[in-house]
Amino acid sequence: MSTVFDWIDGRLEQRRRAGLHRTPRVRRADDDALDLAGNDYLGLTRHPQVVRGAVRAAREWGTGSTGSRLVTGSTQLHRDLEERLAGFCGAESALVFSSGYTANLAATNALTGSDTLIVSDRHNHASLIDGCRLSRAEVRIVPHRDVAAVHEVLSGHDGPALVVTESVFSVDGDTAPLRALHQACREHGAALLVDDAHGLGTTGPRGAGALHAAGLAHEPDVVVTATLSKSLGSQGGAVLGPHRVIQHLTQTARTFIFDTGLAPSCAGAALAALDVLRAEPERAEAVRNTASALHDGLASSGLPVRRPGGAVLSLPADSPEHAVAWAARCRDEGVVVGCFRPPSVPDSSSRLRLTSRADLTHQDVTRAVKVIAAVR
Known part of the structure; x- marks a missing residue:
């Protein structure tokens, strides 16, 4: 019997002794x-209108999108969802991905290069952390919600920069000082990327999100990511921002180009959820x-x-x-x-x-x- 994976047994035992072993609960x-x-x-996950939206989309388009978004995976549902999301959140344009995770990987990588500085909050979600790691950029981690630290790091960099934060932090539930962070970005010529996964549907007027509440949703130097799997009771993710940013992501984001498009039923459910949120x-x-x-x-x-x-x-x-x-x-x-x-x-x-x-x-x-x- 092969022993090439014997090292895993020791790792598993270490995790058990440390109280870190995980078992999915069915x-x-x-x-x-x-x-x-x-x-x-x-x-909304079991809301009748949202369930009907998913079923209707599956009956019309089938169970899968059949390919990547640039081949056969873009349907009219995807286009409608992108337009509706952008309009609801106050952004110029939007691009839908198969998950919020892939949306964050796309934004952090497509908007940076080897000469870019990424300034990332210490409490950011794993998808943002992985995006930073996969990018070719220099990454500086700053203390949680510390705008002064962001100013200090940006002031020492001469070149393009991207400040990355969540709006509502996924574990502790506290909020980022978005207006102060945006002001810091403006002063130093940096862009601001905000993961609004836990803000969409729960913050701002009508649940339009934290960026809408802060008056930043339509700013030309702000990009927002979101997920459809939380407040909208579906599956998938999106990047929202200036039209030229979304066009750039369409051309360069690997998790858009090479990933199978979001299933039609998920797009249909998210569209129906937006209808419910507008009505209620x-x-x-x-x-x-x-x-x-x-x-x-x-x-x-x-x-x-x-x-x-x-x-x-x-x-x-x-x-x-x-x-x-x-x-x-x-x-x-x-x-x-x-x-x-x-x-x-x-x-x-x-x-x-x-x-x-x-x-x-x-x-x-x-x-x-x-x-x-x-x-x-």
Whole structure:
């Protein structure tokens, strides 16, 4: 028997001893647990109108897009979705990808070169980190939300630069100082790339996103990435920004050129979700109100929870083992919460990640707070 992979056994054992071993939890369609772990912020994944949009698209176009976007993978659905997304978010143009991850890889790589400086927030998502690593650019990591550090790094660079941040940070749920970051970029001639995955649908008027709320969505030096798999209850990602940037991505982004296009059913579901959000803009406010209610209840129970900027809340745990045990006890009591350990978070910062939804009731919030606090 081959022994070329024997080294994996030792790595797996090290992870088990460190409390970092992961096992996917298989979810049943009829699971009646209270979900505070998923990213279905607006409660649209099972919305009848969104499901009908997916089914209608699959019946008309089939189950797959059949090829890359530049060969056969672009349908009228993709074009409609790009136009609708750009209009909803206040951007000039948009380009749809197969996932938010591939959208971030595209933006970080296509907008940089060997002479570019990337300034990246220390708490950025793995997709942004990987995009920075794959780029040919010089990368400087700055402390979390530290605008002064961004100024300092940019002032020492003579050439093109790209500042990269999330709008609502995916683990802690706090927000980036977008206007101050944009001002820093303007002063130093840099571009600003913002991942609005957790802002679209939960922040800004009608849920149009954090860039729209900050008045930056149509700025010529700002590019936004987003995902369709959270607030819009579908799958896929997008890059939004100036028309010439989107044209450049179409010509150069490898995850656009060489990846199979987004499945038609996903595009159809996202289009239907945008219709729901336009017709029911109160969903965006509802998810924020529910997040605030969760925060207030947890804080009143003595738990150290940060006030959320969108739908995400974070509860520090003492260790990876404690985070796993805490999440398991919550699940035993019928409440599902996220459990984040290294490398998903930095060392010594394991935590529970909670998410609000627009369709959670007052009784749901009360029950969740009671369980989370009781099993702490």
